[in-house]
Amino acid sequence: MEEINNWADEALEKLIKKMPVVATRNSGRIPYLTKDGLYEDMSEAGYCWWTNGFWGGVLWQMHNLTGDELYLREAKILEEKLDRNLMDPFGMDHDSGFKWLLTAVADYKITKDDKAFKRGLLAAENMAGRFNLAGGYIRAWNDNGDGSNAGTAIIDCMMNLPLLYWASSVTRDPRFSQIAKAHAQTTINNFIRPDYSVIHIGRFDSTTGEFLGSEGGQGMAEGSSWTRGQAWALYGFTMSYLHTRNNKYLGVACRIADRFIERIPENYHIPVDFDQPYECAWEDSSAAAIAACGLLKLSECVHYESEKKNYKNTGEMLLKTLYDELSNWDDSVDYIIDNCSVAYHDKEHNFPMVYGDYYFIEGLLRLKGKDIFLW
Ligand code: GLY
Numbered sequence: 293m294e295e296i297n298n299w300a301d302e303a304l305e306k307l308i309k310k311m312p313v314v315a316t317r318n319s320g321r322i323p324y325l326t327k328d329g330l331y332e333d334m335s336e337a338g339y340c341w342w343t344n345g346f347w348g349g350v351l352w353q354m355h356n357l358t359g360d361e362l363y364l365r366e367a368k369i370l371e372e373k374l375d376r377n378l379m380d381p382f383g384m385d386h387d388s389g390f391k392w393l394l395t396a397v398a399d400y401k402i403t404k405d406d407k408a409f410k411r412g413l414l415a416a417e418n419m420a421g422r423f424n425l426a427g428g429y430i431r432a433w434n435d436n437g438d439g440s441n442a443g444t445a446i447i448d449c450m451m452n453l454p455l456l457y458w459a460s461s462v463t464r465d466p467r468f469s470q471i472a473k474a475h476a477q478t479t480i481n482n483f484i485r486p487d488y489s490v491i492h493i494g495r496f497d498s499t500t501g502e503f504l505g506s507e508g509g510q511g512m513a514e515g516s517s518w519t520r521g522q523a524w525a526l527y528g529f530t531m532s533y534l535h536t537r538n539n540k541y542l543g544v545a546c547r548i549a550d551r552f553i554e555r556i557p558e559n560y561h562i563p564v565d566f567d568q569p570y571e572c573a574w575e576d577s578s579a580a581a582i583a584a585c586g587l588l589k590l591s592e593c594v595h596y597e598s599e600k601k602n603y604k605n606t607g608e609m610l611l612k613t614l615y616d617e618l619s620n621w622d623d624s625v626d627y628i629i630d631n632c633s634v635a636y637h638d639k640e641h642n643f644p645m646v647y648g649d650y651y652f653i654e655g656l657l658r659l660k661g662k663d664i665f666l667w
Contacts, residue, residue, distance in 0.1 A: 299612055300659050306621040307653065311354050313623040315366055322373060323347045323646045329625030331646065339376050340383030342390055346650040349394035349666060352402065353653055356664040364403075371395040371408065378414060386422055386432045386445075388415040389452030389667075394650075397458055398666050409462070416459035416468055419452065423471045426501030428478040429494070430471070442498035446509065447483050447490050447521045449475065450528025454667040457535035469536070476532045480544060482506075483525070488551040489517040489566070490525045510635035516567040518636070519579035522552050527586030531667050533593060542593055549590055552583055553606050560613035564633045564641065574641040575631040577618055581651035584610040588658045611655045619652075628652060 322344050323331030334341050348370045355363035374395055377383045396411035422431040429445040430452075453472040460469035482503045483491050492509030496502065511518025529545035532538070555566040562580040563572065587607035591600045618630045627644030629652045634645070657663035 299615055300656060303615050303619070303656055304660060304662075307354075307628075307656065308358060310621055310623045310628070311350070312360065312362060314626050315351065315354070315362055318347070318626065319366060320369055320373075321347075322370065323626065325646075326625070326627050326644050329620075329627065331626040335373060339373075340380060342385070342387035343645070343647055344370075344374060344377070345391040345394035346647045348398065349650045350646070350653055352394065352398040352666065353650075353657055353664060356402070357657060357662055367395065367399065371399055371411065375411070378411060381418075382434055384415075384418045385434055386419060386430050386449045386452055388419040389455035391415065393455050393458070394666055397455070398664075401666075402664070412455070413459060413463070416455050419455060420459070420468050420471050423475070424496070424498055424501070426499060427496040427503070428474045428501065429496060430475045431498075432493075439498070443496040443504065445475075445478070445483075445494050445496065447479065447492055447494075447528075448524045450479060451524045451531065451667075453528065454531050454535060457531075461535075472532065473536065473538075476529070476541065479525075480540075484544065484548070488547040490521055490548065492518050492521045508636075510637075512565040512568050512636045516565050517555070518565050519552075519562050519576055520564075520582065522548065522566070523579045523582035523586060526552055526583055527589070527667075530586050530590045530593060534589070534667075545586075545590055546594065546599070549583075549587060549603060553587075553602070556606070556610075560609055561617070561631070562610070564636045568636065574633055574636065576633045577614055577629050578632040578645055578648040578651060580610045580614060581629065581648055581655055583607075584614075584655040585651050585658060588655060607655065608659060611652065611659060614652055615656075 318331055322334040324334045324343050325332055348367050351363040351367035392412050392415035396408040399405050399408035430449055432444045432446045433441045435441040456468040456472040460466050482494050491506035492511050493507040495504040508514045526548045529541045533541035561575050564574045564576045584607040587603040591603035594600055614629055619628050629648040630644050631642045632645040632648040633641040654663055
């Protein structure tokens with residue numbers, strides 16, 4: 293443990309040194325992927341993209357850690373930029389948690405800004421409106437008005453539910469949380485396999501609610517185990533437990549975590565899909581970082597010492613491996629963590645992405661007891 297804390301202290305120092313340079317260079321921008329080591333800006337072509345809140349998460353975590361006003365100023369600029377998305381019903385989808393929990397809701401929690409509160413609530417109202425009573429799921433993506441995605445729900449949505457729990461807690465109106473719980477139950481019923489691996493995409497008949505089947509989505513194939521989906525489920529059910537204290541969610545989160553841990557390769561490099569061929573070198577560090585954050589939180593929720601230790605140590609090992617083998621602290625590049633992948637069947641793999649960095653930072657700070665809880 294001593295050794296682990298040493299690396300984390302070292303990482304923290306490097307983070308505090310690098311991030312003011314990166315934040316200044318990215319002033320007014322919305323980072324996502326990198327080109328030649330520098331973040332590309334999503335402000336125009338990608339103004340509704342699901343990852344647009346993560347840079348806000350980085351900024352609020354850094355502001356909370358250092359008190360530096362640079363981060364607060366930039367976080368508020370980003371939050372305002374997301375209004376263009378908030379006012380575009382065709383750009384609003386189930387990913388409102390990722391976008392507004394890490395921006396407006398974070399702002400409200402920290403500064404009590406009334407406008408930020410309203411943004412968060414508007415996003416939650418919109419997300420709640422995506423709930424389909426038949427089937428009991430929150431619709432994932434939009435379509436061109438042809439209804440082709442009306443019956444689509446995805447495992448990632450588990451990580452968006454905290455926006456609904458937040459909305460119920462600040463308005464004392466339980467309907468948001470009822471919708472979140474109904475969606476979580478539908479996920480338990482249809483998205484979790486007997487071995488506690490999870491499916492990515494579920495299709496429902498949007499009129500009758502009948503579950504029609506699963507698709508491989510960003511994983512290798514139907515029936516395979518997409519690692520980031522497994523990480524979303526692990527962290528997402530942990531969040532549903534934290535916000536409801538219903539032990540059912542804790543049990544599910546633990547079984548999903550156990551399954552994730554069972555499949556971690558010896559070198560702790562997380563593949564894009566746990567079932568991909570052994571010789572395939574495609575990795576997803578974002579799955580490692582998300583799972584690490586979830587495991588560290590889960591270790592605070594479970595009751596047995598052996599479980600606590602297992603989840604905490606595994607979370608630490610995932611983060612330490614990212615630090616030792618896949619991090620870049622040179623401030624001439626924007627990113628920190630390399631070797632992420634968006635989807636198994638994409639052409640490109642093993643590159644940096646802003647949410648790989650966000651979850652690495654969140655996990656590192658959690659390990660040191662210095663994170664602000666934004667979910
Ligand atoms: N939520 C989309 C993804 O994980 O790629």
